[in-house]
Every structure is written in structure tokens, then in C-alpha cells.
Amino acid sequence: MNAPNRYELYVLEEGERPVEVTEDTKIPNAATIKIVKQDHTLANLLRSQLLGMPNVLFAGYKVPHPLHPYFLLKIQTDGSVTPAAVLEKACTDLITTLATLESKFKREFTMNTVEGGVQEDAYGVPTSGAQWESGGTYVDLG
Incomplete structure (x- = not known):
């Protein structure tokens, strides 16, 4: 096999x-920028983070071949900062965003597992805990 x-x-x-x-x-x-041992997941996260930055004129990526584990990220800036510096800032911002998401996710589940008292969803409806299968409880990450 190939x-x-x-x-x-x-x-x-x-x-x-x-x-x-x-x-x-x-x-x-x-x-x-060639980033090895990564795939579309990281590439798309970086591209979208870069496009949200004011001094980035262009950001795009391509995966040359699915059997080769790398992607090429092309960045063009307005000249006020280098593409490498913008990429570093985008990575730092993504790490911060993901850490915030993780803490909110953990906080929500620790609040759902508090013993005693009545647990309520975002609409004030009493729930009996996480009900993923039935779709009863939802997580408010905002």
C-alpha cells in the first residue's frame, strides 16, 4: 500500500x-511557511486567525498531497510587520483562545456536577445532569 x-x-x-x-x-x-507533521485542522485554524488580523492582506494554505503530512501557508502583510511575526502572534492568540475555551468547558461541567440543589439549564429548566443522547442539557460557552 502507498x-x-x-x-x-x-x-x-x-x-x-x-x-x-x-x-x-x-x-x-x-x-x-512549510509546517510539517500537521494537516487541515491546524492549517485552517491558522488561516482564519490570520485573516482576522488587520495587517494581513492575504493568508491561505494548501496541502500538496494527502500522503505527505505537511501544509504550505502563504502570508502577505501590509509591510508594518513581517509574515513570521504575524504567524507567531496568530499562534499565541490561538493558544489563548483555546485555553479560554478549555477553562469555560471545564467550569461548565464542574457546575453541572455540583451535588445538592437543583441543576438548571440556560433557560432555567431543571435538569438531571448531562444528557448528551437525549439533547437535554446544552453548554453555554459564551
Whole structure:
């Protein structure tokens, strides 16, 4: 079969760099970043985070081939900051957002498991705990 071994999709080889930045010579203030051992999940998160930043003119990615575990991220800025610096800021912002989401998620479930008292959903309807199958309880992360 043509598929690589599963561990090759996420384990860095000896001397392999996880991120390689190549400045673009044809487009001003642009760079192509190769991120290895990652897939569409991280690529799409980074692209959407970059597009929300005011000094980013373009951000897009492509996965050249599904059997090769890397993607290419193209970033063009307005010149006030480098593409590498914008990528670092986007990663930091994503980490902060995910940490906030995790803490809100954990808080919501600790509130649902408090013993004693009546548990209520967001609409004030009494519930008997998490009811994922029946769709009774929902998590308010806002």
C-alpha cells in the first residue's frame, strides 16, 4: 500500500524542522511557511486567525498531497510587520483562545456536577445532569 506508517504522520524525523519560513521574492512582504507533521485542522485554524488580523492582506494554505503530512501557508502583510511575526502572534492568540475555551468547558461541567440543589439549564429548566443522547442539557460557552 502507498500509505505511510501512522507514526510518520506526527513524529519528527532526526534533524527535521517543524517550521520552515521562505521569503517570497516576487510578492512584497510575503512568505511561504512549510509546517510539517500537521494537516487541515491546524492549517485552517491558522488561516482564519490570520485573516482576522488587520495587517494581513492575504493568508491561505494548501496541502500538496494527502500522503505527505505537511501544509504550505502563504502570508502577505501590509509591510508594518513581517509574515513570521504575524504567524507567531496568530499562534499565541490561538493558544489563548483555546485555553479560554478549555477553562469555560471545564467550569461548565464542574457546575453541572455540583451535588445538592437543583441543576438548571440556560433557560432555567431543571435538569438531571448531562444528557448528551437525549439533547437535554446544552453548554453555554459564551
